[in-house]
Amino acid sequence: MAKNAKQRILDGALNLLRAEGGGAITLEAAAKEVGLSKPGLMYHFPTKEALMLGVIDHVADRWDRLLLERLGQPLETATPAQRIRAHVEVALDAPFDRADFAIYTDAHYRTALTEAWVRRIEPWLTLPDDLPEPVRARLTAARLLADGYWMAAATGVFPVPERDRAELLTVIAGLLGEEGAS
Numbered sequence: 001m002a003k004n005a006k007q008r009i010l011d012g013a014l015n016l017l018r019a020e021g022g023g024a025i026t027l028e029a030a031a032k033e034v035g036l037s038k039p040g041l042m043y044h045f046p047t048k049e050a051l052m053l054g055v056i057d058h059v060a061d062r063w064d065r066l067l068l069e070r071l072g073q074p075l076e077t078a079t080p081a082q083r084i085r086a087h088v089e090v091a092l093d094a095p096f097d098r099a100d101f102a103i104y105t106d107a108h109y110r111t112a113l114t115e116a117w118v119r120r121i122e123p124w125l126t127l128p129d130d131l132p133e134p135v136r137a138r139l140t141a142a143r144l145l146a147d148g149y150w151m152a153a154a155t156g157v158f159p160v161p162e163r164d165r166a167e168l169l170t171v172i173a174g175l176l177g178e179e180g181a182s
C-alpha cells in the first residue's frame with residue numbers, strides 16, 4: 001500500500017504542474033491533490049525537498065524506461081551513438097508536457113535536485129573523452145537538436161509542426177552517421 005500511496009503522491013505532484021497556469025508543488029497542495037492530510041503525505045515525504053527528489057526520480061524513471069525500450073539492450077553495452085540515438089528518438093516521439101519541463105528546469109535551482117537529475121540522466125548523454133572530435137560534435141549536435149525539439153514540444157512555445165518532425169529525424173540521423181545505426 002505504501003508504494004501505491006507514494007505513486008499517487010508523485011503523480012499528483014506532477015498534476016499540480018499540469019494545472020492551468022502551472023501549479024506549485026507544496027506539501028499542502030500535493031496532499032490535497034491526492035486526498036491525503038499533510039501529515040499523511042509527510043509519512044512518505046517528510047519535507048518538500050524529499051517530495052521534490054521523489055518527483056525527480058519519478059520523472060527520471062519514466063525517461064529511463066523509455067530510453068531502455070528504444071535502446072533495446074542494456075545501457076552498459078551501448079555505444080555512445082546508440083545512447084544518443086535512443087535519447088533523440090524518445091525526445092522526438094514520447095509525449096511530454098509542461099510538468100516534465102517544469103520538473104527538469106526547477107531542479108536546476110537547487111544543488112541536491114540538480115545532482116539527482118544529473119545522476120539519473122548523465123549516463124545516457126556523457127560522451128567518452130577519447131571519442132574523435134568530429135564524432136563528438138555530431139553526437140552533441142544531434143542531442144541538442146532533440147533537446148530543443150523536446151523543450152518546444154513540452155512547453156508549447158514555438159513547437160515544431162508535426163509535418164517537419166520526419167525531416168528533422170532525417171537531419172539528426174545524418175548527424176549520427178554510421179555509428180548511430182542500431
